[in-house]
Amino acid sequence: SQQGEEDPQALSIQEGENATMNCSYKTSINNLQWYRQNSGRGLVHLILIRSNEREKHSGRLRVTLDTSKKSSSLLITASRAADTASYFCASWNTGTASKLTFGTGTRLQVTL
């Protein structure tokens, strides 16, 4: 399977704490994207980082990319209860059959 791995599988933190999720992928990529999914709902695009970028910020989100290690991390700072969701990384592979390959996901629970 070309599916990427994410860790942790599940993460439970208190409101105000930071949450860090890690993603590893298997093939060369054009970019890597992070998505959020509330239970039973569709995907919400959070942030895209290109293969020539190392770090990107968007509001309370910070994404890093290490192409030498084929890994990325998503940091959510000052978490809120509303951040409770599943988070997926998705790598956009190079080549003619370009497609998004999703990681296994991290289920984040933020408690009050």
Next chain:
Amino acid sequence: GAVVSQHPSWVICKSGTSVKIECRSLDFQATTMFWYRQFPKQSLMLMATSNEGSKATYEQGVEKDKFLINHASLTLSTLTVTSAHPEDSSFYICSARGGQGRQFFGPGTRLTVL
């Protein structure tokens, strides 16, 4: 931002019947659409890539005769689950590729086969 809709949002059917799910890009043209399947508490698995006017490309292990995909226009792709069985019960999500390579996802369709 670009919007992708899916219809129906949920469907319950009897075993052996066929179910059609529609995916529409509402405000942009999509030459390429993708269909994913997601089981509870699992990730999205790509089933097939559909290009307007041509046959879909199925991922390994996905039965093309079971999951019929039609992409007849630049704004509509359909997935038909033929002779559905309980093991086909899942969350089906489509996405459409817009400009600059961005992919926009539909809200998903929950299929329950009794």
